[in-house]
Amino acid sequence: MATLRTDPDQSRRVPPLRSVVVGTGSCLPEQVVTNADLAERVDTSDEWIVQRTGIRQRHIAAPGETTSVLGARAARAALDDAGLTGDDIDLVICATSTPDHTFPATATQIQAALGIGQGAAFDLQAVCAGFVFGVSTADKFLTTGAARRALVIGAETFSRILDWEDRTTCVLFGDGAGAIVLEARDDAEGQGVLSSSLRSDGRHREKLYVNGGPGSTGTVGHLRMEGRDVFRFAVGQVTDVIVEAFAQAGLTADDLTWFVPHQANRRIIEASADKLGIAREKIVLTVDRHGNTSAASIPLALDVARRDGRIRKGDLVMIEAIGGGFSWGAALIRW
Template identity: 85%
Template sequence: MAALRSVVVGCGSALPAKVVTNAELAERVDTSDEWIVQRTGITRRHIAAPDETTSTLGAKAARAALDDAGLSGADIDLVICATSTPDHTFPSTATQIQAALGIEQGAAFDLQAVCAGFVFAVSTADRFLTTGGARRALVIGAETFSRILDWEDRTTCVLFGDGAGAIVLEAREGTGTSDDRGVLSASLRSDGRHRDKLYVDGGPGSTGTTGHLRMQGKEVFRFAVGSVTDVIRDAFEKAGFEAADLDWFVPHQANRRIIEASADKLGIPRDRVVLTVDRHGNTSAASIPLALDTARKDGRIEDGDLVMIEAIGGGFSWGAALIRW
């Protein structure tokens, strides 16, 4: 039975020029390259310059995705930006990206699910495209987490970086089977009881300040490895696949130990896991599209490959989506 599918037709990314190594951080806080690498796998991260914002990084990644797809802003009628670090309380970062790209039609809005934001945004765009609500969507993950870090807190400031990634999704008619290209399934979850494990201690409606990121690292690790595989299994089941069928696992790039432990638990071979956390750090909602663009550009992800994306973010919110590229 024919069905509309949300097919990835382009991807792109953007990283700030400034790179900060572990050795440079060790000059600022009580840490070391060995300590950071052993616990996280991170060796470096990109940090936005004063004139770089979430929207400028997002627009750059979106332009690259449009170029990759052979499209222009006039071809887009939906822009969704997943971010926890918007340029302004309002208007949305998505509208600023929309304006920068010269898009004058359709809708643009932000989606906030922290590190899980890109997965939530892909699922949301998929609902628009497969129900006829839009024809082509720019789905962007963009963050400047360096702006909400406490640079005196060595347990968090070593983990995060800035950047943006984007994909273009296009509604195309498929057969309605698992052989179709496009988003095949998605599974999303949230549980607000875990707020205190990962949060920012400020906001316009509470303190009137931006605040800083706070995290109970051991608790986040325990939950990420022990609980979030449910959405991955659910996404596999909905599409009629299992881990052995997967070509590439592209998880949120938070911590190498979390990624490898989750892959092992699911029976996904480590050589099928895309890792960029070593050179990007945790870029929150930007991490999955950055990793997708990296693996596409270096030839790992090819047309027809079965790709699983997965992430967990503060709240907690977590999700997974299965995509045939």
């Protein structure tokens, strides 16, 4: 929990800084691939995919649409929504597992595209949980006064690490990007990031990973997943971070307005909500339209729900995700 700061000049206690969401944005490639399209390519069907995942379509990046291109478009939309420009940003964090290059960081390419000439920019790798880790990391910069405004971006082009002959994985993922602008405020009126809880356990690497990399095979590799094991872990184990985030903030599931989880699988999302006592009508679902966009899925869903009027000022929003490794986390935000 945040503690009150002391004004050194006047020896008085002043409110703590809070990281407040002041803008959201998203970007989806134009190309839409439906389940029926995939059924022409691999042995699957629309019924099979919808029944097991809830996914009906996904967006696929065109040649030249790199992760930084999608990320920059989403970030620009978030800046426009906040009424800000690149000159107002002094921290850029890009959560991604599909960077443009081994280095430099994709965040630096987004920074350059937006004309940001100050502050720091770096990538964060926690796979599908990357955006939650990014929000928690940015919050630490902002609430300690190390930065004033941050762009937190989730951007992915997973289509480029898929084995398009593997029907168990290629039907699940899509490309896209989402972003939020966080601003440090000492007059937040209860708004902002209230709490976060993060976990990792590298013993589970073989359950969800990419079988390549510059330091191992010298290749990009393809995504590999043990779907049943991931499902069991996602439903059975990762609720600890949600419980902890509620406890840190002194709140419960009854206080929640919206649950915005990682959009991987509708059955996982609903089973997790049921286990935690979160009413299904509080769930924001976009997995049917976007598929699993990894680190981009939560900011994409946030932008959808804010722009269609569901998420409003004062709402209590929980974000939550699990990614390969495993890494998982949750954060509570008062909008």
